[in-house]
Amino acid sequence: MADSVSTSQGDMLLKMARASIGKKLGLPLKNIDENGQDTGFLKNRQGIFVTLHKKGQLRGCIGSIQPVKPLEEGVAENAVCAAFKDPRFSPLSVDEFDLIDIEISLLSKPEALEFDNCTELVALLVPHQHGVIIEKDGCRATFLPQVWEQLPKREDFLGHLCVKAGLDATAWKEKGIMVYTYCVQSFAEEV
Numbered sequence: 001m002a003d004s005v006s007t008s009q010g011d012m013l014l015k016m017a018r019a020s021i022g023k024k025l026g027l028p029l030k031n032i033d034e035n036g037q038d039t040g041f042l043k044n045r046q047g048i049f050v051t052l053h054k055k056g057q058l059r060g061c062i063g064s065i066q067p068v069k070p071l072e073e074g075v076a077e078n079a080v081c082a083a084f085k086d087p088r089f090s091p092l093s094v095d096e097f098d099l100i101d102i103e104i105s106l107l108s109k110p111e112a113l114e115f116d117n118c119t120e121l122v123a124l125l126v127p128h129q130h131g132v133i134i135e136k137d138g139c140r141a142t143f144l145p146q147v148w149e150q151l152p153k154r155e156d157f158l159g160h161l162c163v164k165a166g167l168d169a170t171a172w173k174e175k176g177i178m179v180y181t182y183c184v185q186s187f188a189e190e191v
Contacts, residue, residue, distance in 0.1 A: 005106060009041055010187030013071065017050055017079035017102050018189075024080050025094050042072035047107030047182070049144060050078040052092070052100045056191075059100055060086040065110060065133060065142060065182070075104065103188040105144050107131065110180040118173040122154045125181070134161050134171075135178040141165035145184055 005013070019029055048071065049063025060082035064074065079102065083092040092100070110133055115121040125132065127148040134141055141164040143157065151157040159169040171177060 005041060005185060005187075007187075010104065010185075012039075013075050013104050014102055014187055014189055016072070016075050017104060020076040020079045021083045021092065021102075022097065024084060025092070025097055027094065027097065043070045045070055046074070047109075048074040048078055049105040049107070049184075050075065050082045051103040051105065051144075051146075052082050053103070053191075054096060054100050059096075060089050060092070061144075062086055063105070063107075065107060067109075071106075101189040101191050103146075103186055105131075105146070105184040105186045108183045110182040113179045113181055115179070121172065121177075121179060122158070125154050125157070127152060127154065127157070129183060130181040131184055132157070132161060133180040133182070134158070134165055134167075135180075136165070136167055136171055136174070136176055139165040139167050146186065 015030075023029055045067035047063070047065045047067050049061060051061040052059040062078050062081035062085065064078070068074075069077065083100075085091075110131075113121065113124055115124055128145055131145045132143055141161055143151075143161050143164070148157065151160055158172040162171040163169050165171075172179075
C-alpha cells in the first residue's frame with residue numbers, strides 16, 4: 001500500500017481509538033505517548049474501518065471505504081460509531097470497555113474488477129488479501145479481507161456479501177453486478 005503506516009504509528013492509532021471510546025463513556029483519559037514520533041501521517045486521508053471484538057466475537061465494525069477524512073478524525077469517529085452506533089449491536093457499556101479489543105484497517109483505493117462472467121469473477125478474487133465491495137441496483141456492501149477467515153470459499157464469501165448488501169445470495173452471478181477490490185494494512189490490540 002502506498003500510504004504504509006509503521007507499527008508504532010499503528011499502535012498510536014489503536015490508542016487513539018480506545019481513548020475516543022473511553023471519552024464517550026466518560027472514563028478518565030490516558031495520555032497517548034507519541035514518543036517523539038512524527039505525527040504528520042495523521043493528516044493523510046485514507047479509507048479506514050474500526051472493528052471491535054469481545055471474547056473473539058464481533059462487537060462492532062464501522063468505517064469508510066473512501067478517504068474522506070484525515071486518519072486522526074477517521075479513527076476517532078469510526079471507533080465511537082463502532083462502539084455505539086453499529087445497528088447490529090447495543091451501545092457499548094462501561095463494563096464492556098476492558099473486555100473489547102480493537103482492530104484498525106487502513107484501506108487502499110478500491111479498484112474495479114473487470115470480468116465477463118461469474119467463473120472469471122471467482123478466479124480473480126484473492127482470499128485473505130482482497131477486501132471486496134459489491135454493488136448492484138443501488139445496493140452496496142463490503143467485506144474486509146479478514147472476513148475470509150470465516151468464509152474461505154469464494155462463492156460463500158460473495159453470497160454472504162450480496163445478502164449483506166440486501167441482494168439475493170446469487171446476485172453476484174447476474175449481469176450488472178459491480179465488484180471492486182482493495183487491500184488493507186491492519187493493526188490490532190494484543191489480546
